[in-house]
Amino acid sequence: MECFRIDESGYTGFDLLNPDQPFQGASAIAISDEDAKRLIHKHFPKLQADELKYRALAQRPANHPRLLALQQDLLTNYKCVTYVCDKRYLLLLMFLDYAVEPFYHAHGINFYADGQNYSLASLLHVAGPKLLGKGALHRLLGCFQRAMKEKSQVALEDLIVAARATRWRELPEALGPLAQFAAPECLQAIATPGVSTDAAFIVLQSLISRMEVMAGGPYRVEHDQSKKLLTYHNLLQRFIGHQEEITFKQSEIASITFPLKLQSVAQVDSKTSPAVQLADVMIGAAIEAANTLMGQRKGRLDAQQVLAQYADDQLIHMLPSVNFQAQKRFRQGTQAEEVINYFAANFQKP
Known part of the structure; x- marks a missing residue:
């Protein structure tokens, strides 16, 4: 064989x-x-x-x-x-999968159509550090992977705080679900047992x-x-x-x-x-x-x-x-x- x-x-x-x-x-x-x-x-x-x-x-x-x-x-x-x-790009894709897409799914929108999640992750990777504020995107991603690992209420709350600390209105399509709405469907997806950033x-x-x-x-x-x-x-x-x-x-x-x-x-x-x-x-x-x-x-x-x-x-x-x-x-x-x-x-x- x-x-x-x-x-x-x-x-x-x-x-x-x-x-x-x-x-x-x-x-x-x-x-x-x-x-x-x-x-x-x-x-x-x-x-x-x-x-x-x-x-x-x-x-x-x-x-x-x-x-x-x-x-x-x-x-x-x-x-x-x-x-x-x-x-880092892969982590951004995961962020969109768990901290963004469930919000759009709940509103009947196919967030993945024609790979637009890859385009948005690429935009965040290239322009996110400047758009969202110095160090803000890095802190947000650090909080996201910690929340995915720990699944605790404290880690989820820290993630929302980190999202709101960014200039999220510059890119509300990606940051709005957490920063503006603290979307429960996104928080639930992040807290799902078994999912991780591995x-x-x-x-x-x-x-x-x-x-x-x-x-x-x-x-x-x-x-x-x-x-x-x-x-x-x-x-x-x-x-x-x-x-x-x-x-x-x-x-x-x-x-x-x-x-x-x-x-x-x-x-x-x-x-x-x-x-x-x-x-x-x-x-x-x-x-x-x-x-x-x-x-x-x-x-x-x-x-x-x-x-x-x-x-x-x-x-x-x-x-x-x-x-x-x-x-x-x-x-x-x-x-x-x-x-x-x-x-x-x-x-x-x-």
Whole structure:
């Protein structure tokens, strides 16, 4: 059975405002340990370390051409997909999902039509800090993710106070439900047990949508046995166990159908799995490239070279875009509201 190996980077649980790790992502590669071992020896014949790690290899400039050549080998000859998201942008999307959309839903308005939530989140990401007041948006988002985690009355009240402390009238479409109305339907959505700002679910959903297309038939997944990946592991098991027959269109190029072709998931020691080590190299390079291009910090590999090697269907990104017409075209006719409601009903923690 075909096996995809997965590794992640940038996972910080519910805290999507971590300044040291602004991006989160994961890579999946359908490659055997035998082929992976051969490729590692081909590109790093003098490697002395017990385990191939992107962070360690990238520190030496002499390894940069080898890393790029290894990535090119993988992208050209194996089924690969990498997902990268801006965590602050993702948090803004979640804010709109829970602190805004329920208000519009209660008034019979489809807030997600043609991806307008993505456009509004992009606008908040780019112009929000200036529009809403210095530091006001950051404080609001901090209160939001705390309220999503704690579910307490105090945290919910602090969130309303933070919303009202912004210049919310500059963008009432996004801040009005909390700041003006303290909308009970929004507060109830935030306090719902099981929902959180942990992005692992979204990362996995995106990877699975591509693995399901790439896989020729039933397949399995292996990943490192780290504590961070335990959340991914449990989510994958829930996906596998869901047997209802249903399909959702998520964007112009992505959809997801249940039951999945994914049959099983297993944790392995990355030190004994060359294939998982290659997934680490892929996501490590992609996250570093994102940091470089967004001006967070300069990476060691040339970011443009890293991303140029990807085909369009090998790289999924969740990044803000103020090209609102393109956003509308890309998400026109999608089932965003249905997807969110269905996944909340079937996959949120009990």
